[in-house]
Amino acid sequence: MGKIISLVNQKGGVGKTTTSINLSASLAVLGKKVLLIDLDPQGNTTTGVGINKGEIERSIYNVLIGECKITEATIKTKYKDFYIVPSSINMAGLGTELLEKSRSEAGFNYSEQLKNSLVDIKDTFDFIIIDCPPSLDFIITNALVASNSVIIPVQCEFFALEGITQLLRTIMLAQKSLNPTLDIEGVLLTMYDARTNLGLEVVEDIRKFFKEKVYNTIIPRLVRLTEAPSHGEPIIAYDPKSRGSEAYLNLAKEVIERNGK
Numbered sequence: 678m679g680k681i682i683s684l685v686n687q688k689g690g691v692g693k694t695t696t697s698i699n700l701s702a703s704l705a706v707l708g709k710k711v712l713l714i715d716l717d718p719q720g721n722t723t724t725g726v727g728i729n730k731g732e733i734e735r736s737i738y739n740v741l742i743g744e745c746k747i748t749e750a751t752i753k754t755k756y757k758d759f760y761i762v763p764s765s766i767n768m769a770g771l772g773t774e775l776l777e778k779s780r781s782e783a784g785f786n787y788s789e790q791l792k793n794s795l796v797d798i799k800d801t802f803d804f805i806i807i808d809c810p811p812s813l814d815f816i817i818t819n820a821l822v823a824s825n826s827v828i829i830p831v832q833c834e835f836f837a838l839e840g841i842t843q844l845l846r847t848i849m850l851a852q853k854s855l856n857p858t859l860d861i862e863g864v865l866l867t868m869y870d871a872r873t874n875l876g877l878e879v880v881e882d883i884r885k886f887f888k889e890k891v892y893n894t895i896i897p898r899l900v901r902l903t904e905a906p907s908h909g910e911p912i913i914a915y916d917p918k919s920r921g922s923e924a925y926l927n928l929a930k931e932v933i934e935r936n937g938k
């Protein structure tokens with residue numbers, strides 16, 4: 678059974694994209710077959726795995742609007758067992774288009790588009806990782822309806838828990854009305870800076886709040902992790918021996934373990 682995991686947090690800059698790229702690449706290195714789906718109109722995940730946005734013929738936009746199957750938008754990355762469905766800038770206008778469609782076409786449910794597109798392929802992958810944009814709109818609804826679980830990246834900073842109540846409410850609403858089996862897979866602490874005491878306090882606060890949901894692995898703040906995407910490479914390819922590689926490999930191992938895979 679393929680496991681579908683979304684990276685969600687309506688806050689921007691908490692490490693969703695960085696984690697989606699590097700967790701996916703690490704899972705693939707550990708022998709899992711992985712599909713990464715980029716739902717963010719900005720497409721940073723897409724370029725971060727070495728795909729030139731100018732050369733994309735079909736993106737997740739075409740899939741969600743119903744113009745093609747997800748297999749037709751899937752691209753193999755340079756890396757073994759690692760595939761991606763790229764994003765494109767027209768994702769930004771998708772909401773209005775989907776709303777129109779659901780008004781004019783009977784039986785068209787805009788929040789189930791992603792889920793439906795995955796039905797045929799989900800068991801051909803071990804993991805499907807979905808990178809979400811920083812919002813709580815219909816794109817997130819599509820992701821929450823399609824997913825088995827969510828990983829919430831939380832940046833180790835003073836206002837780390839700000840907005841979390843709202844995010845948890847969105848997840849609970851999705852569980853109630855759309856996807857009763859949706860689970861919180863885990864909470865990931867990102868951009869930890871050992872040079873400040875603040876980081877440690879935040880780690881304690883978040884562990885108190887989310888308890889055993891918090892991964893043991895903490896992603897440190899590292900310049901190498903910001904450099905890698907500009908070379909179109911996951912950290913494990915860009916600098917395999919780095920601390921960033923080690924951290925994301927450890928996270929991937931924890932994810933595999935929690936899923937008994």
Ligand SMILES: Nc1ncnc2c1ncn2[C@@H]1O[C@H](COP(=O)(O)OP(=O)(O)O)[C@@H](O)[C@H]1O
Nearest residue numbers: 689690691692693694695868897898899902903
């Ligand atoms: N562990 C890290 N150490 C240093 N910089 C990071 C780390 N994780 C992410 N960044 C940088 O922080 C910024 C926001 O990260 P990103 O993954 O794009 O967050 P999000 O997708 O949640 O908006 C990016 O410039 C990214 O390169």
Ligand SMILES: [Mg+2]
Nearest residue numbers: 693694717809
């Ligand atoms: Mg992002």
